[in-house]
Amino acid sequence: MKQDPIETLGLVGGNLLASMLALEAKKRGIKTILLEPELGNIASEACNTHITASITPEHIQRLALKVDVIIFCTTNVPVVEKETLKTCKVYPKEDGIDLIANRVQQLIAAELAEVPTPKYYHQSNKLTFFKQMTDVEIPFKLYQLYPDRYEMMEVYTQEDLENFMYDIDDSATEWLIEEINEYDRFLSVSALKTEGKVYLYPIQEEILNDEAIKYIYMPAPITKTMQNKLNKFAKKLLKEVSTAGLFTLKFGMKKNRQVELMNVNPGITVGDMATHHYTDFSVYEQFMNLIEGYPVKEGELVKPSVTTVIKENDRPHRPDFPYHHYTLDRHNQLPVSIYIKEDKEVEG
Secondary structure: OOOOOOOEEEEEOOOHHHHHHHHHHHHOOOEEEEEOOOOOOOOHHHOOEEEOOOOOHHHHHHHHOOOOEEEEOOOOOOOOOHHHHOOOEEEOOOHHHHHHHOHHHHHHHHHHOOOOOOOEEEEOOHHHHHHHHHHOOOOEEEEEEEOOEEEEEEEOOHHHHHHHHHHOOOOOOEEEEEEOOOOOEEEEEEEEEOOOOEEEOOOEEEEEOOOOOEEEEEOOOOOHHHHHHHHHHHHHHHHOOOOOEEEEEEEEEOOOOOEEEEEEEOOOOHHHHHHHHHEOOOHHHHHHHHHHOOOOOOOOEOOOEEEEEEEOOOHHHOOOOOOEEEEEOOOOOOOEEEEEEEOHHHHO
């Protein structure tokens, strides 16, 4: 059912997702306000207004008074009081925010949905946490959780561990240890979650070669069995989330072909740009349809594609024409060029 018209969209976090949603909103005559502390980020030029302020509950509350809908485009979401956001709609909200912003909640939700994860140890008792930490082999990730945030560091050496111990804060309430595993392949599934159903896009594989050139293949060259397994995991996990929104689940595949959930984010993936050209409707079009109350469907592949991500001055790795070309002008860094083209090797 179509909802009341949306005039202004609030975007929290100035990343690729925010930039692409701002461009899609502009096509529909919807204004956008960006909340992002960094100047010159890749989304600021695409938005009508840029509020250069930190992402805090107070600033989100002020943004909510100016817009009809807020989309959290970042995993850096502070704890926001439910009353704060009653003035507008939010994507995702409540347990959906927990899923993208809190690794503990991701792991717990995955366990309940029987989705494989790295081995982890979660504790609210500091003494028990210290005991468990000494039993886990390096490397691993260590998280300290506070009432309003969490901090993470990767421990690869004994010195890293000593630094963590030195920084332990009495105001922390929970701790998490998560094993760091080696993966041969990296696969991701982007999904649109409505109130009653999960709609999936083709699985993508991300490959980084020795020259730091990134290739993203859609669909990923995996077996039908593996494809069905990852799609099943994505649907099982997201069906437990009560909120609508856009989610991307990233999986790591080991040498023995076992897969584990690496993270869940609100759709921040370069590979989704290919859906503009090689699926029937892009991720961003359908997300805006969801927000405006229009129908959403499975993301159907029209042609296989390969996305190449290189530094702007890396001409030797530019693919042969024809391609779709995007440039991301990153603040204080070399611009990145993104080339998206049909993957004829797959089609042939």
